[in-house]
Amino acid sequence: xxxxxxxxxxxxYDGTEFAGWQIxxxxxxxxxxxxxxxxxxxxxxxxVVAAGRTDAGVHALGQVISFSTxxxxxxxxxxxxxxxxxxxxxTVVRIDEAPVGFDARYDACARTYRxxxxxxxxxxxxxxxxxxxxxxxxxLLAEATRPLVGKLDLRGFSKRNEDDDxxxxxxxxxxxxxxxxxxxxxxxxxFFHHTVRSIVGSAVEVARGKEKPDLLERIIITGDxxxxxxxxxxxxxxxxxxxxxxxxxxx
Amino acid sequence: xxxxxxxxxxxxYDGTEFAGWQIxxxxxxxxxxxxxxxxxxxxxxxxVVAAGRTDAGVHALGQVISFSTxxxxxxxxxxxxxxxxxxxxxTVVRIDEAPVGFDARYDACARTYRxxxxxxxxxxxxxxxxxxxxxxxxxLLAEATRPLVGKLDLRGFSKRNEDDDxxxxxxxxxxxxxxxxxxxxxxxxxFFHHTVRSIVGSAVEVARGKEKPDLLERIIITGDxxxxxxxxxxxxxxxxxxxxxxxxxxx
Numbered sequence: 001x002x003x004x005x006x007x008x009x010x011x012x013y014d015g016t017e018f019a020g021w022q023i024x025x026x027x028x029x030x031x032x033x034x035x036x037x038x039x040x041x042x043x044x045x046x047x048v049v050a051a052g053r054t055d056a057g058v059h060a061l062g063q064v065i066s067f068s069t070x071x072x073x074x075x076x077x078x079x080x081x082x083x084x085x086x087x088x089x090x091t092v093v094r095i096d097e098a099p100v101g102f103d104a105r106y107d108a109c110a111r112t113y114r115x116x117x118x119x120x121x122x123x124x125x126x127x128x129x130x131x132x133x134x135x136x137x138x139x140l141l142a143e144a145t146r147p148l149v150g151k152l153d154l155r156g157f158s159k160r161n162e163d164d165d166x167x168x169x170x171x172x173x174x175x176x177x178x179x180x181x182x183x184x185x186x187x188x189x190x191f192f193h194h195t196v197r198s199i200v201g202s203a204v205e206v207a208r209g210k211e212k213p214d215l216l217e218r219i220i221i222t223g224d225x226x227x228x229x230x231x232x233x234x235x236x237x238x239x240x241x242x243x244x245x246x247x248x249x250x251x
Numbered sequence: 252x253x254x255x256x257x258x259x260x261x262x263x264y265d266g267t268e269f270a271g272w273q274i275x276x277x278x279x280x281x282x283x284x285x286x287x288x289x290x291x292x293x294x295x296x297x298x299v300v301a302a303g304r305t306d307a308g309v310h311a312l313g314q315v316i317s318f319s320t321x322x323x324x325x326x327x328x329x330x331x332x333x334x335x336x337x338x339x340x341x342t343v344v345r346i347d348e349a350p351v352g353f354d355a356r357y358d359a360c361a362r363t364y365r366x367x368x369x370x371x372x373x374x375x376x377x378x379x380x381x382x383x384x385x386x387x388x389x390x391l392l393a394e395a396t397r398p399l400v401g402k403l404d405l406r407g408f409s410k411r412n413e414d415d416d417x418x419x420x421x422x423x424x425x426x427x428x429x430x431x432x433x434x435x436x437x438x439x440x441x442f443f444h445h446t447v448r449s450i451v452g453s454a455v456e457v458a459r460g461k462e463k464p465d466l467l468e469r470i471i472i473t474g475d476x477x478x479x480x481x482x483x484x485x486x487x488x489x490x491x492x493x494x495x496x497x498x499x500x501x502x
Binding site: 012013014059061083088089090091093120121122123124125126128238 | 263264265310312334340341342344371372373375376379489
């Protein structure tokens with residue numbers, strides 16, 4: 001019997017023309033593109049697991065995936081082969097052999113997402129930002145998201161799905177302000193469906209003066225999703241980094 | 252008789268889905284998109300002139316255009332109207348009333364183009380870079396383009412067309428090196444067809460060791476286009492700035 005190799009890859013993708021990570025019949029998905037590439041390279045149909053199941057239109061600079069094959073191909077050759085067959089909008093940045101039993105989703109101990117908002121209309125890079133048309137206060141943005149640290153139940157920011165447990169640990173969040181951009185980064189053990197986009201949408205409602213500065217705190221305390229602002233658009237969101245116990249990977 | 256207003260606009264565009272600046276029958280062009288917008292806003296069909304007639308796939312952050320209308324609309328209203336009707340991939344960044352007789356093309360006294368090369372495959376932002384697969388020397392890139400300053404005849408770097416005069420003045424050129432990117436900027440009174448892309452293509456041939464470091468000097472001296480390297484792809488090129496006597500504009 002041949003032994004299996006578990007592969008761990010860091011991948012980058014432009015989510016614009018994908019219906020998200022997860023395979024769906026009749027849709028172009030990142031998981032589908034990666035699994036098709038593996039089938040072409042190794043002649044094997046394998047299931048690929050991702051650290052973050054990003055939605056349609058969401059990008060990734062540092063998504064981590066894992067899969068297991070019987071192939072003994074070298075990592076160097078595998079990396080070359082991947083980027084030769086993948087479509088332009090997906091890139092394998094790095095590939096390693098992972099320890100026995102490794103799973104990109106269950107073993108991830110922190111995920112970092114970045115959300116980019118633009119004050120101004122722009123054409124170059126417009127697929128990577130949410131452009132807002134009203135003035136917002138930088139101070140209020142920072143104040144609004146201040147309560148979002150520590151052990152939290154984020155059901156108030158999450159679209160309900162199969163999962164009933166919305167507890168997580170948020171390690172940090174911060175805003176960076178550039179000339180025309182406001183960039184939010186948040187790191188947590190795990191996120192739920194639409195969580196980051198709902199946090200950003202709520203913070204923007206505060207920062208434009210439509211809601212009180214304690215809005216996000218009230219959503220955390222009550223778990224009441226009806227209090228949250230409109231979910232910010234997918235195009236502004238990017239999965240930038242995933243952390244594992246073995247921090248060598250995912251950097 | 253109504254007096255005409257001359258408008259001067261700074262525009263940004265993502266050239267990916269345009270067949271260049273200049274109107275061509277049956278093609279989607281930037282000039283066509285801008286003229287269609289004016290027709291929708293003012294009900295007038297006018298001819299728009301651009302400082303740089305960029306090719307298919309070439310981008311602009313600071314293209315300058317001019318046109319003349321009989322409308323007395325305010326600049327503020329005109330800016331809003333433009334960005335309400337233009338497609339996403341064209342943005343009017345600024346609009347001003349220009350002095351009588353102003354022409355964005357003939358009055359421009361310097362144009363700056365930027366060319367971006369990437370060492371690595373990337374998916375995010377891939378429409379704005381030329382990705383090269385071989386190692387190149389930063390030192391040789393800088394050495395190769397050093398002779399490109401001053402009064403020069405650039406016929407050796409230019410695709411021949413109606414214009415027989417290839418003399419220009421290059422004010423400056425320089426390279427910036429980032430982790431994965433090599434960025435070339437060049438400012439000259441005027442450029443010809445494919446000039447910047449041919450300069451970059453030739454410099455890369457030097458920097459990868461296929462040609463001697465004096466290649467660009469020999470092309471300048473001989474005017475022999477057959478010596479030049481392959482023309483670099485359009486997607487890496489961006490018109491970033493146009494200068495006028497009245498330097499207030501185009502900044």
